[in-house]
Amino acid sequence: MTATLTERYISATIRSLKPELQDDVRAELEALIADAIEARTDQGEAADEAEREVLSELGDPGLLAAGYADRPLHLIGPKYYLTWWRLLKLLLWIVPVCVVGAVLLGQLLSGAEVGESLVQALAIGLQVAVHLVFWTTLVFVVLERTGADTGMKWDVDQLPEVQEDGAGRSELIASLVFLAIAAVAVVWDAVRGFFPTGGEPIAILNPGLWPWWIGALFGLMVLEAVFAFALYAQRRWTTALAALNTVLALLFAAWVLVLLLGGELVNPEFLSFIAQAGGEEFAAGNADAAGNGGVFRILAVLLGFGIAIGVGWDIADGWRKAVRERRVARV
Amino acid sequence: MEEFDTQLQELRRGTVVLACLQLLRGAGYGYSLLEQLGDHGFSTDANTLYPLLRRLEKQGYLTSEWNTEEARPRKFYRTSLDGIRLADALTTEWRSLTTAIASLTKEEH
Numbered sequence A: 001m002t003a004t005l006t007e008r009y010i011s012a013t014i015r016s017l018k019p020e021l022q023d024d025v026r027a028e029l030e031a032l033i034a035d036a037i038e039a040r041t042d043q044g045e046a047a048d049e050a051e052r053e054v055l056s057e058l059g060d061p062g063l064l065a066a067g068y069a070d071r072p073l074h075l076i077g078p079k080y081y082l083t084w085w086r087l088l089k090l091l092l093w094i095v096p097v098c099v100v101g102a103v104l105l106g107q108l109l110s111g112a113e114v115g116e117s118l119v120q121a122l123a124i125g126l127q128v129a130v131h132l133v134f135w136t137t138l139v140f141v142v143l144e145r146t147g148a149d150t151g152m153k154w155d156v157d158q159l160p161e162v163q164e165d166g167a168g169r170s171e172l173i174a175s176l177v178f179l180a181i182a183a184v185a186v187v188w189d190a191v192r193g194f195f196p197t198g199g200e201p202i203a204i205l206n207p208g209l210w211p212w213w214i215g216a217l218f219g220l221m222v223l224e225a226v227f228a229f230a231l232y233a234q235r236r237w238t239t240a241l242a243a244l245n246t247v248l249a250l251l252f253a254a255w256v257l258v259l260l261l262g263g264e265l266v267n268p269e270f271l272s273f274i275a276q277a278g279g280e281e282f283a284a285g286n287a288d289a290a291g292n293g294g295v296f297r298i299l300a301v302l303l304g305f306g307i308a309i310g311v312g313w314d315i316a317d318g319w320r321k322a323v324r325e326r327r328v329a330r331v
Numbered sequence B: 001m002e003e004f005d006t007q008l009q010e011l012r013r014g015t016v017v018l019a020c021l022q023l024l025r026g027a028g029y030g031y032s033l034l035e036q037l038g039d040h041g042f043s044t045d046a047n048t049l050y051p052l053l054r055r056l057e058k059q060g061y062l063t064s065e066w067n068t069e070e071a072r073p074r075k076f077y078r079t080s081l082d083g084i085r086l087a088d089a090l091t092t093e094w095r096s097l098t099t100a101i102a103s104l105t106k107e108e109h
Helices: A005-014 A019-042 A047-058 A061-069 A078-109 A114-146 A169-191 A212-234 A239-261 A268-292 A295-330 B002-012 B015-023 B030-039 B046-058 B081-108
Strands: B062-067 B074-079
Touching: A005 A019, A005 A047, A005 A061, A019 A047, A019 A061, A019 B030, A019 B046, A019 B074, A047 B046, A061 B046, A078 A114, A078 A295, A169 A212, A212 A239, A239 A295, A268 A295, B015 B030, B015 B046, B015 B081, B030 B046, B030 B074, B046 B062, B046 B074, B074 B081
Parallel strands: none
Antiparallel strands: B062 B074
16 A cells, blocks of 8 residues: 555654754644545545645655754855855965965976976865865854864954055055166176186176076166056056066066076076085085986976966966955945 | 735734733633634634644733633633733824824825
8 A cells, every 4th residue: 555645754854863852843733634624624625635736735755854854955054154254365365375386386386387297286185175064064064063163253453454565655665666676686686696616707697698597687676666656656556567577577577487488597607616615515415406408407396386476476476466456445 | 905915014013912912811722712813803823823822821911721621621821910011002002003004194195
């Protein structure tokens, strides 16, 4: 004999309840449904039609069961949502970026292709991000169901400082001083050298870069200085300034990376001088690192990496400030 | 009135608890209570009322016992002493709210 709709409905409702609750809820629901059906048949409705109507009105048995068991019908409720969201944002800012950077650096140092390394690092970063989201959320879902306290309380001391927009006088002065030091360092390197060689000064930058490449570098520095003044004059970051900042940063990165990859950035005389001055220990270290292309190649990768990160940050920072300015202006 | 459904539901939330506590001062069972509520103008869904009765019982505002004397055994609920105190507190609050609302419209004119 097949079960009636009512029996099926009650079974579906009590299935997920605690065992000690099941019989009681079953008996009560049987009476409630029978009463409701009876009230309809008394009005002249057909029995099976009445049963359908009554059960339809009671709705999804899962919903009813959640009511009986006092179960939340959401994954993460308002009590935990903000804590979850803040933690997730923080983790997603820090962890995948570090992982991508570390993997990329490791790949480059072991001599892999740039494109291949990038793809692999991004793939691993994506995996890490997915894992982060999943496990963090799982922990909070458990918290939501057990009702534990996260111990996170908000108070006024947590209010963020009103952020400086980085377009003030101190930023202008800092930029100009930095550019001046850099320019002097380049000239000093060529004319006097930075360390005693016991004879002719040996420049770190390749002398073959004079005059055109070095001239281009000075040109970039002048543009950077002009940009610093323009930013100071505007008193705030704009879309145009952020775009200009991006172009300048990319030009600088291109200048370094083209020379670095072509092996033209550093004076070959300087490298051989170091190898000599380092003596046997250097030769041994270089031999150890030979599998990765030698010490100088490792240093070149690290330098290129550092420049890429610095430039990337500079570009992103400019856009971030420009977007924030626009938002503030709109309010 | 359909456009204000969400707000109206929000305002009504909580009134069903008070209505149940008052109606169950004399014992009653699920389906009869549902009909009584409807008669008094508290339109309530069965699937919210039945779990609500359990919850109030768990919180100690209702007591329950099975009546097996009739052909159909039914679970009867009755407002406990705590439940009566809660009902009184809620009623007092409701009255003060009524006064407060009335004072709002008075100031308008």
